[in-house]
């Protein structure tokens with residue numbers, strides 16, 4: 001798959017199963033994240049890789065957040081099950097620092113670019129993934145449990161694994177007219 005084919009035909013995959021990326025495959029994914037564009041070379045991100053027991057711990061953390069937030073039994077069960085939708089999750093945390101030339105939003109965007117780069121590196125190696133967020137990204141219990149400090153922002157949970165179903169290779173060509181103008 002060449003780079004243009006990847007960018008034009010990529011799609012997110014919600015139904016993921018084993019195997020997850022491992023060894024060099026995982027290293028390539030993390031290295032791609034590290035190569036995200038980054039104003040000021042701050043590397044304003046941290047990647048938390050979860051699999052196996054890590055997924056169990058994340059499930060327990062989300063459940064605890066739902067219980068302590070008194071969100072009800074239904075949300076508790078959903079929170080507990082959510083991490084099991086893939087064999088691997090990489091949580092991407094934007095480590096936002098005060099900087100004279102690089103505002104906070106640029107640092108968050110850079111961390112977001114890292115999510116996308118990692119997702120594409122996974123797809124390029126035959127895996128699938130989906131970038132998820134939701135209210136847990138803002139939850140103080142979840143943030144503390146994942147080692148965030150006050151200025152940190154969780155920009156996403158990148159679910160990775162092997163697609164359960166074979167998706168069609170070609171994606172419809174987008175209509176550009178409403179999204180693009182030439183100045």
Ligand SMILES: Cc1cc2nc3c(=O)[nH]c(=O)nc-3n(C[C@H](O)[C@H](O)[C@H](O)COP(=O)(O)O)c2cc1C
Nearest residue numbers: 010011012013014112129130131132133134155156
């Ligand atoms: C910042 C961000 C957060 C997202 N959060 C969620 C989410 O919580 N749940 C979800 O189903 N999709 C979420 N998405 C969208 C999916 O990652 C995906 O882009 C969407 O399902 C469309 O599929 P596609 O990427 O194949 O076009 C999010 C995307 C971004 C960029």
